[in-house]
Amino acid sequence: MGVPKEDNGRGGVRPDAVPSVASGGSDAVGPTDAPARPRASGPIDPRLLRRGRATAGYMAGGVLIGCLTAILTVLQAWVLSRAIAGVFDAAPGLDYTSPVPGTGAWPALGGIIATLAAIFGGKALLAWLNTLLAHRAAASVKSRLRRDVMAARLASPLDDRTSSAGLVNLLTVGLDALDGFYAKYLPQLLLAVTVPLIVGVAILTADLTSAIIVALTLPLIPVFMMLVGWTTEARTARRWRTQQRLARHFADLVAGLPTLQVFGRAKAQAIGLRKTEDAHRAETMGTLRISFLSALVLELLATLSVAVVAVTIGFRVVHHEIDLATALFVLILAPEAFLPVRQVGVHYHDAADGMAAAQQAFDVIEGAEAPDVRAEEAPEVRAPASLEGPAATALVRVDAVGHTYPGASGPAVTGVSFDVAPGELVVLTGPSGGGKTTVLNALVGFLSPTTGTVQVPERRRIAYVGQNPGMLAGTIADNVRLGDARASDAGVADALTRAGAPGMDPARTVGDDGEGLSAGERRRVATARALVRIDAGADLMLLDEPTAGLDAEAEEALLRSLRATGVAAVVVSHRPAVLAEADRVVVIGGSANGEGGAS
């Protein structure tokens, strides 16, 4: 099933506000063969073909299979038409109105049937091969996209424009829609090129007039479909938007049911839902009446031209202009010339779903490649601090750093400068939303500031604890060992103790997304993670609100542990106890521009 991405990036809709593939509720038209979609961006997204050589190999194989299938089809028509005409002539019948005895020379059916069996067997084999080949291509492109999307996500770790649930959906169900693209649409597209060409040439060798009829109508199909598409585009797009809005109403209501119930309004909304549903159906039918038109044009042209060919050759057979065998040969082949073109229309939907998913994947990949969120660039502004001239003693140097997030109206932070000497504890404080975390993220290298420079040691010397630390599925020990894979059991237990969690069992299981751990426990595990990193030789800690949610006593203990490591630390905090412990306090952000009233 597919959810069209028509709203993506339009009309102020944030990309993550668009429901991910198969999140449902919005594809009333989705599962049907509606060829004319409002946004038809050409038959194939070129980016999809550029991905991997698998596609190129597949295209070559697909063309070959297409050609062979077409040749077998021509052979089949030839054998069949000869055989039928042979029997026809052998049997007694009429000529004009007088009975004729027939030639009596019955064709040898055994050989004919063996040939036909071979031809149909060959076609079956080719169809099978095509399925396997298409699957190979789809699988390799999917693997490649999965890797690229996740690499892009890691390249800009703070980029949460696509939610993690959205990513999961995209990389599993979403990309599976590419199977439809590769297994159905692309093969059909190739057949639509090769088969009419080969079949057309075959008809041409048999009968010029029929070849002309086919050659004239076949190109008319795409032309008329485009004409219908163009003339109805604006209307379809408008209806489509209304329809999408109405379609999401149900999903929105269901998701908000607990909220509605708390206000005693859930049952009452059913009346509104009924109205919306009726309006939705009316809109959808309106869209479909238009978008099925192009399918109608296609069917009409294809079948009518076969009919015209049949009638034309029929009358020419009467007038001895062509013989029965040739006429039957043309009759069998004429629909075959149109069949692949018609099937392209049928499978367009599979392609549209696949391309929508691919489009979303490319958006994630290219979003990470955009210069303003490219975190991988960050190391380029880094240099080992020890190589610096006068301030050789500084471990960290932040010089006139400012940062504006893409799309934001103003800078999140401006003109921040400070140095951190080895062993120094520097606390960044200031109002909520003032940009403390932005500065810290620049230090970790998650973002490169838009102005100013940041110099920090390379990553292996940094131990980092974020505001909402990420937890891996596994054990507590696994999570601590993210800091240092070689840490001993004793080292892990010791780090947990120093992080303020002395009783925590390192073998305790951590579920998905840190399930089973409270926010405070997570923070302590992450702190232990940073501590084993320090034990392994890191000499700079970057901590975001490490004592949030801790009582005064626990806070005190944690600060003592941090101090005891003796390494430099940059800590974002507004807690008085932390500020009191600081060697230096840097105030960031003069005016609150987020939630007011920070303490």
Add this chain to the structure above:
Amino acid sequence: MDLVARLLRAAPGGWARIALAVLLAACASFSSVALMGVSAWLLSRAAEHPPVMYLTAAAVLVRAFGISRGVFRYLERLVGHDIGLRLQSALRLDTYSTLARTTLLGRRRGDLLTRVVADVDAVLDLVVRVLLPFLSGLFVILATTVVIGVFSWPAAFALLLSAVLAGGVAPWLAARLSARADAASVPARGELANVVHELARTAPDLVAYEADGAALDRLAEADAKLAAIDARAAWTRGLATAVQALAAGVAVVAGLWFGTQAVRAGTLDHTMLAVLTLVPLALHEVFNDFTKAAQTWTRARVALDRVREVLSTNAVGSGDLPASDPVAVPRLAVRDLTIGWPGAAPLASGLDFTVGPGERVALVGPSGVGKTTLAATVLGLIPPVAGRVEVEGRVGYLAQDTHVFSTTVSENVRIGNRAATEDDVADALAQVRLDVDPGRLVGELGTALSGGEQRRLGLSRLVVGDAQVLVLDEPSEHLDPGTADALLDDVWAQASDKPLLVITHDPGVVSRCDRVVQLG
């Protein structure tokens, strides 16, 4: 199927519409078969060089079938989608009403809610892509078999056999085998989802600790496992396609063989041989999409089974919060209360506390002891297992995941009180210090609100509804400390003279309360 039948009965003219759609679909498919058959006869008859007038009727028929196929198909699509959408709407309403009757607060059913939305859509698939092609295909097969049978019953029998093979056995086989492959791929798919989820959630930590390369390797591993299973599925899908191609061959060869025998024996006019041979060719084109239809059927059935399960589940609790009247002195008290979901084991018992006006009571306890269940009980959404809940005054609940509906801010606030005027809304927004334009579109299709803003919006619903007793569920969860503090300041200001019960595990919130009730 019984679900569809039930919906069809409920929809006005349901059966008639579906019958019409099947008829139209059958006519469309039959047109293309007839086009081939009549054309074949026309050519054969023409080879006897009769006077042209003997052929005009056939020529007219051929042209008519050439046009009718497209027209019938167009009409079939419209009628089929119309009834499909009607059934979908009916099912949506059914599902919504059923869900609305049962209390959902505090039940971990978020997954169910989002899935049921997608599952309901399967009914359209079932009608348009399964029911119509199969039923109409059946008609066309039977009609064609009867017509061919008039001329040669062995050829007709072979045709029927090949049609069953291509239109029945092959799709059934493909659906069965791919269902098995799908089942086999579930764990692999789950693992891939887990890896992706973890990578996305822990990206900053993985990058900061240089574990991103290893994480991508884990992804590649999960991906390879899934790809291997998918490859087996593709193999069987290919097999089904091949069987269909072979079945077409069998039908054509049989037509030629039996036709020729009949012509030689003098039991069949030689003009009919082309018809017997070429009609199977056209008929088998109808089966092209049957494999896909069978797979859609498998998937739709699973989805609709889940919907049916939702529809047949008994209602729990009251669903909607019962209306209550304002009082002069609001109060909340529980007496020797035992809480639990109806039909499940009690979660906690012996609860006994009172919250008077202006009092703030924190309810703490480890996760899973039923804090939200207590909230649902206090609100009156589910009955107490034992004991009593006494609430005097209008009770209002602030959830930690307030849903923001995809509409204007003003409409969102009015969830708290349908009768609120524009001024009431503006006033409520000002009171909770939410500085947004009431006309702004928010939610999925509008701009997003931050976590703090969402909770303020939830609070404004309580203000506009004039809630007298406040129950808060983890008000500081998922908010950064500054935002949480600011929000709590404002909530406390709102609740200055009201009883306030706050469920929390945040020490910062507990420290703001007068008393603590321990649960579990």
